[in-house]
Amino acid sequence: MGYRTLRECVDDLAATGQLVRVDAPIDPRLEMAEIQRRVFRTAGPAIYFANVRGCQFPMVSNLFGAMERMRYLFRDALDTLSRLVRLQVDPADLLRRPRMYLDAPRGAWHSRPRRVRGGPVLAHQTTIGQLPQLVSWPDDGGAYVTLPIVYTEDPDRPGVTHSNLGMYRVQLSGGQYRPDEEVGMHYQIHRGIEAHHAAALRRGEPLRVNVHIGGPPALAVAAVMPLPEGVSELAMAGVLGGHRVPMIVGREPLPIAAEADFCICGTLDPNRRLPEGPFGDHLGYYSLAHAFPVLRVDRVYHREGAIWPFTVVGRPPQEDSIFAELIHEISAPAIAETIPGVRAVHAVEAAGVHPLLLALGSERYLPQEPRRPRELLTQANAILGRGQLSLAKYVWIAAAEDDPTLDVRRVDAFLTHVLARIDWRRDVHFQTQTTIDTLDYSGHGLCAGSKVVIAAAGGPQRELPAELPDDLALDPRRGIADPRVAMAGVLVVRGPDYAHDREAVAHWAASLDRRASINRFPLVVVVDDAEFTARNLDNLLWVTFTRSNPAADVHGIESFVEDKHWGCRGSLVIDARTKSHHAPPLVEDPEITRRVDRLAAPGGPLHGVIGN
Numbered sequence: 001m002g003y004r005t006l007r008e009c010v011d012d013l014a015a016t017g018q019l020v021r022v023d024a025p026i027d028p029r030l031e032m033a034e035i036q037r038r039v040f041r042t043a044g045p046a047i048y049f050a051n052v053r054g055c056q057f058p059m060v061s062n063l064f065g066a067m068e069r070m071r072y073l074f075r076d077a078l079d080t081l082s083r084l085v086r087l088q089v090d091p092a093d094l095l096r097r098p099r100m101y102l103d104a105p106r107g108a109w110h111s112r113p114r115r116v117r118g119g120p121v122l123a124h125q126t127t128i129g130q131l132p133q134l135v136s137w138p139d140d141g142g143a144y145v146t147l148p149i150v151y152t153e154d155p156d157r158p159g160v161t162h163s164n165l166g167m168y169r170v171q172l173s174g175g176q177y178r179p180d181e182e183v184g185m186h187y188q189i190h191r192g193i194e195a196h197h198a199a200a201l202r203r204g205e206p207l208r209v210n211v212h213i214g215g216p217p218a219l220a221v222a223a224v225m226p227l228p229e230g231v232s233e234l235a236m237a238g239v240l241g242g243h244r245v246p247m248i249v250g251r252e253p254l255p256i257a258a259e260a261d262f263c264i265c266g267t268l269d270p271n272r273r274l275p276e277g278p279f280g281d282h283l284g285y286y287s288l289a290h291a292f293p294v295l296r297v298d299r300v301y302h303r304e305g306a307i308w309p310f311t312v313v314g315r316p317p318q319e320d321s322i323f324a325e326l327i328h329e330i331s332a333p334a335i336a337e338t339i340p341g342v343r344a345v346h347a348v349e350a351a352g353v354h355p356l357l358l359a360l361g362s363e364r365y366l367p368q369e370p371r372r373p374r375e376l377l378t379q380a381n382a383i384l385g386r387g388q389l390s391l392a393k394y395v396w397i398a399a400a401e402d403d404p405t406l407d408v409r410r411v412d413a414f415l416t417h418v419l420a421r422i423d424w425r426r427d428v429h430f431q432t433q434t435t436i437d438t439l440d441y442s443g444h445g446l447c448a449g450s451k452v453v454i455a456a457a458g459g460p461q462r463e464l465p466a467e468l469p470d471d472l473a474l475d476p477r478r479g480i481a482d483p484r485v486a487m488a489g490v491l492v493v494r495g496p497d498y499a500h501d502r503e504a505v506a507h508w509a510a511s512l513d514r515r516a517s518i519n520r521f522p523l524v525v526v527v528d529d530a531e532f533t534a535r536n537l538d539n540l541l542w543v544t545f546t547r548s549n550p551a552a553d554v555h556g557i558e559s560f561v562e563d564k565h566w567g568c569r570g571s572l573v574i575d576a577r578t579k580s581h582h583a584p585p586l587v588e589d590p591e592i593t594r595r596v597d598r599l600a601a602p603g604g605p606l607h608g609v610i611g612n
Helices: 006-015 031-041 067-073 078-089 104-110 192-203 217-224 233-241 319-338 375-383 387-391 411-421 504-511 530-534 537-546 590-600
Strands: 019-022 046-049 059-061 114-116 124-126 148-153 163-166 182-185 207-213 246-248 262-276 290-302 308-310 344-347 356-361 394-399 428-435 448-456 481-487 490-494 523-527 554-556 559-562 565-568 572-575
Touching (some): 006 019, 031 590, 148 192, 148 217, 163 192, 163 233, 192 262, 217 233, 217 319, 375 394, 375 448, 394 411, 411 448, 411 537, 428 565, 481 530, 481 537, 490 530, 504 554, 504 572, 523 537
Parallel strands (some): 059 308, 394 448, 490 523
Antiparallel strands (some): 046 059, 148 207, 182 290, 207 262, 262 290, 428 448, 481 490, 559 565
């Protein structure tokens, strides 16, 4: 059966050689985060920090830092969960293969939370200032909880049945928060807590919130699952954990997870918002300070022997990428049933998740010659109308029947397939003045930007060049230089500094015609550093899709507007230079790097645990 406590999990990982204990004193300000990033890069073990400077509580990181470890943690539940998902998608499968579902009733029983009157989490009380003060990046605005499990209920329909578990970052210190009395609560749009908070504001009352840290690992994974509306994350945690989740009722206004290591109980003040941030986030940039709700702290509980789990985010891949991989593994069978005609979707981690979504659809009706995207556009709009998928900025969708072997998770092959078939005159479809990810600063305001659907159906239209043509001519007078082939069909060039010439890319694209040899490359990306961008696929994806806003930064050679449809007869050109309104990228503190190097050197306490 699954782990009932974080301590059980830590002890088991230690016993099986999947966790390393560090007894040397480690500073939770920057030092611990850099250690975590290095451990993850080397696919290393979970790390238990027994001696945290300035804090009585031990900390643990990288619990979920490898897919093999994630499968190990939930080894008793993943098959059952997959069968329950399959049964939800196709109930008739129970009749066809009844033996597969013998354990389904037990899984369904585990999905029901269990009401209890008390539990270990209530053993002690403390203050916010006594909690671990993790700071991950040099310009973070304070200390943060990075694996919070936030519990809220719908004020219009209170009770566990209509509750939400989410993972929304919590700022413990810094800014204008009153020490030990207030913390910041940052949540993004299209999250469950947003609907609960809106209902509370409509009713003119504060929203009760319980922030859990630690507890059985199933709680953390359930909190990040993008479940359909009305499906309880507590139910998911019960199935993943292999037992009913005990919830304490009657001690606080909201239920508390009995086996959590910590719980911060409080209310979101309806009349108080303060700047939260900056915070080094998972797109690889800082999310800047913006006004977000303030959680007024009533009490802080912790169990005996409590452990503080944490993760670190930054330019992907990081530990949160493993969460995404598990989510895909669990939810992939439900995609076709959830969105008719859609075979698969993949939010690309290397591009920051929401900036780039790849999808396989179907052109099932109206056979025509030549084939062109029709039903694919309906499916792309359905994707953009569903939950967190609606935050996608670039959606590339292809017809699955054109290549049955096409896999959305093989990003290079997928992009090659689309670029060989795309017709930029008709296959680019913009949505302007709409929402994008809160953490994406490529748009024209917080949560404000544009989207584009790029759809391809039919056979190849061109051969994709993998080398620079001899007759390639750029425009060094405009600062367009240093051409490099990033992958077949994709040319990367350096552009002038945005601050000196904002319109350089638009003017350059407008100066070209389709006879120019550059048009052999269907996609041209203009960047600040062509060598860095073309060095590998991850760099190309990160630069291109995190530093561009489609409606403002997509140009084309011989572009036109016809019946309000934009297209181009030559190459598509994306301006992915760093703009003045972009957030700064994450850079590690050199002094911290030197300190961690010394810890990892021969004779140091982390030698052999982390890479130099």
